[in-house]
Amino acid sequence: MAWLSNIPATVWEGLRAFLGPLALTMIVGLLLTLGWVQVNALFLVWLERKVAGHIQLRIGPKEVGPFGLLQTLVDGVKLLGKELITPAPVSWPLFVLSPILVFAPVLVSFVVIPFGPGTQIRDLNVGLMLIFAFGGLGVLAILMGGWASNNKYALLGAIRSVAQNVAYEIPLLLSAMSVVIMAGSLSFQAIVQAQEGLWYVFCQPVAALLYLVGATAETNRAPFDIPEAESELVAGFHTEYSGMRFALFFLAEYTNMFIVASVATALFFGGWRGPFWPGPWWFLLKVYLLIFVVIWVRWTFPRLRFDQLMNFAWKYMIPIAVLNLMVTAVVLKIVR
Amino acid sequence: MSDQIGTDYLFVLVFLLAGVAFALVPILLAFLITPRGVGLRKLTSYESGMTPIGQAWIQFGVSYYLFALVFLAFDVDVLYLFPVLVAYGGFAWRDLVGLLVFVGILSLAVVYAWCKGVFEW
Numbered sequence: 001m002a003w004l005s006n007i008p009a010t011v012w013e014g015l016r017a018f019l020g021p022l023a024l025t026m027i028v029g030l031l032l033t034l035g036w037v038q039v040n041a042l043f044l045v046w047l048e049r050k051v052a053g054h055i056q057l058r059i060g061p062k063e064v065g066p067f068g069l070l071q072t073l074v075d076g077v078k079l080l081g082k083e084l085i086t087p088a089p090v091s092w093p094l095f096v097l098s099p100i101l102v103f104a105p106v107l108v109s110f111v112v113i114p115f116g117p118g119t120q121i122r123d124l125n126v127g128l129m130l131i132f133a134f135g136g137l138g139v140l141a142i143l144m145g146g147w148a149s150n151n152k153y154a155l156l157g158a159i160r161s162v163a164q165n166v167a168y169e170i171p172l173l174l175s176a177m178s179v180v181i182m183a184g185s186l187s188f189q190a191i192v193q194a195q196e197g198l199w200y201v202f203c204q205p206v207a208a209l210l211y212l213v214g215a216t217a218e219t220n221r222a223p224f225d226i227p228e229a230e231s232e233l234v235a236g237f238h239t240e241y242s243g244m245r246f247a248l249f250f251l252a253e254y255t256n257m258f259i260v261a262s263v264a265t266a267l268f269f270g271g272w273r274g275p276f277w278p279g280p281w282w283f284l285l286k287v288y289l290l291i292f293v294v295i296w297v298r299w300t301f302p303r304l305r306f307d308q309l310m311n312f313a314w315k316y317m318i319p320i321a322v323l324n325l326m327v328t329a330v331v332l333k334i335v336r
Numbered sequence: 337m338s339d340q341i342g343t344d345y346l347f348v349l350v351f352l353l354a355g356v357a358f359a360l361v362p363i364l365l366a367f368l369i370t371p372r373g374v375g376l377r378k379l380t381s382y383e384s385g386m387t388p389i390g391q392a393w394i395q396f397g398v399s400y401y402l403f404a405l406v407f408l409a410f411d412v413d414v415l416y417l418f419p420v421l422v423a424y425g426g427f428a429w430r431d432l433v434g435l436l437v438f439v440g441i442l443s444l445a446v447v448y449a450w451c452k453g454v455f456e457w
Contacts, residue, residue, distance in 0.1 A: 026347060030354055080362065083370045088379040089391060099363070104355030111347050122347045129418060130348065151381045155392045163400035166407045173414045181421040239382055244366040248359055310403065311455050314446060318410070322443055325417075326436060329424070333432050336425075 029121035033110040041254040045072040048295050055299045082243035089150040090240065098145030099241065099248040105134035106252050109259045114188040116272045116279030127188045128176060131263055132169075135218070138256065139165045145249075146237035157236025160226050160306065165218060167313035172214035174321035175207035178328045179267045192271030199270040206324045208268040210317055212290075215260040217313075219253065222298040226306050261290040402454045409445040413438075 016024050046061065046069055053060025061068030086092055112127035114120045124130055139162055146158020180186060182203065183194040201208045217224035233239075238249045265271060265286040272279030274286075304312070381388045420435060427435075449455065 022343065026350055030351065033351070034354070034358055080366055081370060082366070083372060084363070084366055085378065087381055089381055089388075100356055100359040103359040104352055107355035107358065108348055108351045111351050122344060124344045124348075149381070150392045152383065152392045159398055159400065163403055167403060170407070170410050170414065177414075177417060177421055180418070181424050184422060184425045186418070186422060234382065234384070243370065244362045247362065310400075314403070314406070314455055315450070318446060319443075322439060326439060329432060329435065332424070333427070333429065 025121060029111075033107060033121070036110075037107070037251065037255050040258050041251050042072040042076070044254045044257065044291065045075075045250075047292070048298075051292070051295050052299050055296075076247065079243055079247045084243045084245060085240075087149070087151075087240055091148040091150065094144045094148035095240075098141050098148060099245040101144065102138055102141035102252045103248050105137040106255045106259065108134045112188055113259070113262045114192055114266055114271055115283050117189075117192075119272075119280055120189065123187055123189045125185070125187045128180065128186045128191070128263070128267075131259065132173060132176070135256070135259070136169065138252065142237050145241070149237070149240040151240050153234045154237050154239045157233045157239070160233075161220065161237060164220075164224065164226060164309060164313075167310055168214045168217035168224070168317070171210045171313065171317040171321040172218060174318070174325050175204075175210040175214065176263075176267060178204050178207040178325045181325070181328055181332060188266050188271070192266055192273070195270045195273065199268065199273070201268040204268065204324075204328070206320065207328075208264075210321050210324070211264055211268065212294075213317065215264060216294055216297065217309075219256050219260055219294075221257070221294060223301040223304050224309060225298075225303060226309060257291055257294065258287065261287045261294070264290055402449065406445050406449050406454070409442055413442040 019027070049071070050060040050068070052058075061071035064070045064074050086095060109131045111121045112124050112130055114123075114127075142161045142165075143158050146154045146161070149155070179191060179200050182200065183191040185191060185194075238246055241249060262283075265283060269286050269290075272283040274282035381392070383389070417439075
């Protein structure tokens with residue numbers, strides 16, 4: 001039976017010799033990412049509904065599969081069978097492009113997410129910046145889709161979304177920067193390596209808090225879900241999208257949650273560090289704990305009014321973030 | 337060195353293209369298998385079930401454009417800071433003062449907007 005257990009290793013070695021290590025990493029990484037994106041979205045939608053249910057003293061989905069785990073899969077199949085309606089007044093090239101543009105950049109971020117020491121598809125030396133750069137493209141897609149819909153709700157939702165994302169991107173970047181200045185690198189491996197003794201959440205509690213609030217706003221989640229406030233704007237920017245196009249917006253949203261939580265884990269919570277288990281398990285555990293907190297917040301706090309939302313970002317978060325960064329710079333200079 | 341950078345961005349490019357392809361597949365699949373109904377009303381914009389009044393593409397005051405202007409000032413600031421912070425290890429006190437002055441001047445954008453009443457609604 002020994003030859004049976006050797007098969008995976010043999011196949012791996014064979015592929016490695018045939019394709020070369022680089023192409024193999026690329027292909028395997030890509031396949032794993034594509035699978036992960038779907039499993040993650042299926043699981044998160046289920047988790048969201050289950051947590052929401054229990055917070056509101058309901059059970060949540062329970063019929064399809066054990067504990068209702070397959071509910072999202074069934075919903076996905078249903079969405080696949082729904083008609084793709086393109087309303088007559090839309091600007092159709094932009095309307096069709098928007099769901100694709102919202103999803104494609106999301107995948108790129110997976111290149112640099114550090115699941116473990118060396119367990120990373122490619123350690124770019126500008127990893128953090130890559131994630132923020134491609135994260136910023138999402139706003140463009142939302143504006144494109146909202147404007148192209150030629151629908152009042154969609155347009156208002158898109159404009160609000162842009163104003164909000166733009167406002168919260170600055171504290172997000174500034175709080176990430178106070179980690180960069182301490183680690184002296186933008187590469188995720190280096191940033192996690194630098195948290196050898198102490199996680200940055202203990203040196204930079206203010207930055208960690210700012211990052212989490214900013215990330216919640218960047219992913220358009222309650223209490224910052226004004227862009228899709230269903231009581232006033234129907235569904236915001238994706239009002240006119242149906243079927244699979246709508247599903248792509250959702251897939252991108254839940255994958256974005258995973259990405260911002262991964263970045264938070266790597267920047268502030270020691271990445272893959274932890275006793276007993278191998279790194280990737282710790283990393284995933286931390287990521288999903290953070291996501292659970294974000295979901296918990298959504299079902300606990302009411303939505304902010306729009307002026308409060310904007311003023312909170314500009315009057316409090318940005319000045320605090322700038323001060324935090326400058327104080328970090330001065331303290332670092334004194335200490336070193 | 338440049339070879340390694342080329343490989344790095346090859347990964348980014350491949351993942352981006354794969355993202356586009358991956359997004360296209362379900363849309364094409366849905367396009368092939370979904371039913372298609374006919375009817376004029378179905379293709380109108382959604383306006384809570386009423387007949388839509390006019391278009392959304394009209395001129396109206398978007399009060400957020402001032403925020404956009406302040407954002408531009410800050411975003412340039414942030415882009416400048418990234419390389420500065422990575423190289424921070426080798427800084428002298430004089431460089432730190434320069435950094436503080438630069439960020440301080442750019443932060444005046446928010447102070448100016450605040451005094452001008454942009455944040456009053």
